[in-house]
Amino acid sequence: MTLNKGSLFSMSDEPAVSTQDRLRKRRQNINVLFRRDSELRGKLAIYFGAILIILATVSLTLFLVWQGLRLFLFDGVNPLHFIFSNDWNPGDSAHPTYGAFPMIFGSFAITFLSALIATPISIGTALFMSEISRKWGNKALRPVIEILVGIPSVVYGLIGLTLIIPFIAHHGGGIGYGLLPGMIVVGLMIMPTITSIAADALQSIPQELKSASYALGATRWQTIYKVIIPAALPSLLTAVVLGMARAFGEALAVQMVIGNVTDIPHSMVNPAATLTTIITLHMGNTTSGSAFNHALWSLGLILLIMSYIFILIIRYLSRRSKVL
Amino acid sequence: MQTLVDVKEVYSTEGLSLWYDKKQALKDVNVSIFEKQVTAIIGPSGCGKSTFLKTLNRMVELEPKITIKGRISYRGNNLYDKHYPVEQLRHRVGMVFQKANPFPKSIYNNIAFGPRLRGIKNKQLLNEIVERSLKQAALWDEVRDKLNQDANRLSGGQQQRLCLARCLAVDPDVILMDEPTSALDPIATAKVEELVHQLKQQYSIIIVTHNMEQAKRVSDQTAFFLNGELIEQRKTSELFAKPFHKETADYISGRFG
Structure with a gap:
């Protein structure tokens, strides 16, 4: 609104277009462009943020689940032993035990x-x-x-x-x-x-x-x-x-x-x-x-x-x- | 006033003034409230009628920065005496608020709240009190099968009658009502007014109302407040028929307020 008013003002008051006015006009054009796009851009930014957070959470969970299950899948540790036993000594090279x-x-x-x-x-x-x-x-x-x-x-x-x-x-x-x-x-x-x-x-x-x-x-x-x-x-x-x-x-x-x-x-x-x-x-x-x-x-x-x-x-x- | 000689005074105030911070809300109010009558307090918004009501059970003290001068006698004792036990006063003087405010508890526990505060633990006795209070508030038939239901699930009118029952449960002497029907529809309003009519057999009731028709319907005495001052207090029928003061006449004929 204020921008339109400004342009009207300059046109009616000063028939000879100065450099300053030309610049101002150009800036208005850019502003209009910006505004038309801003709706879409805002939406994109918000959706991007939301999806990023969901993706991060899901991938973090999946990664940790995968990493966490390796001990039971590949190293042959019984999950029940892991949870309920007291013998935590995974650093022992001969007989490592994993009671957590x-x-x-x-x-x-x-x-x-x-x-x-x-x-x-x-x-x-x-x-x-x-x-x-x-x-x-x-x-x-x-x-x-x-x-x-x-x-x-x-x-x-x-x-x-x-x-x-x-x-x-x-x-x-x-x-x-x-x-x-x-x-x-x-x-x-x-x-x-x-x-x-x-x-x-x-x-x-x-x-x-x-x-x-x-x-x-x-x-x-x-x-x-x-x-x-x-x-x-x-x-x-x-x-x-x-x-x-x-x-x-x-x-x-x-x-x-x-x-x-x-x-x-x-x-x-x-x-x-x-x-x-x-x-x-x-x-x-x-x-x-x-x-x-x-x-x-x-x-x-x-x-x-x-x-x-x-x-x-x-x-x-x-x-x-x-x-x- | 000749006719009222044999009627006992419950409350009387002498030169009661009250300030919120520096703003004066009550100016030199002298009122008498009579036993087993309904006293209506009318006046435009901001005239101090709610404030006056709250001085009667000292709820006004919960507001920050108040100053009170003058004297309020309740049954002959000065309320604002430092040693007056305020909790005991509020056991004797019940209050129903503008907006129904049941506790987020069951219907039963809402009613039993007051008696329990007074140390009643006997289950049998509590059951009797709950039933009697709900009957007095004409709510028993509607809720007798769902006493353990959350009170907030009742309708607005039922909630207001529940609040009335809650204050009846402590067997008060006086009931203060602060625009109790302003948030209710006409049918629920009529029920509350009917209750007021019945309850005045046993209790002294003071009701603040915006609605002059309501004052006419339910009250025996009417007090008209304006800008913190008591303009006049008389029998309701007389006050509405021929008011002494011009301000009263203007207000009750709807010229302002």
């Missing part, structure tokens, strides 16, 4: 233990942000939590290594490595994730519900645990599951504090290992095509399957929240 249960156990232990400590603190913080002091929560707490999310995991690992492990070792926890520091470090890492999602969920509870509860004579605490938490429960669970998914996939920080010993730990302060820590520890040292390398891919396949399961749980939970 200690890592599977370690991953699940870290996931649930860290969720166990992070959940109450996170939900409490989220309740503070949405119910106790919304203004202070949004002004001060939310930025702090965003910073916590942004801190690289290696920094969390370093803090665990230099502060938590000596502390545990000093207080009678052996050498300090194990599930306990792992749980603290990972719990700290997933706390901001759970908090921010839970706070969003709690803040989206309609004011009318709270009013109804207060008007019936409920105290603030009664309103929180009888109305707000039940109404937000599916979203709160989603937040926890997302946190657990993050904990399950965390490699670097855990590797720095867990000790990386592939045994089932006898206590919280005995060194252990998780799927991710063993993969990062050995991936660079194995030759591709070797059984050891295939075994690491199989560990990766378990991680992939677990992340798919986490996504399924989240989808199930969020579908349920819509029905409510």
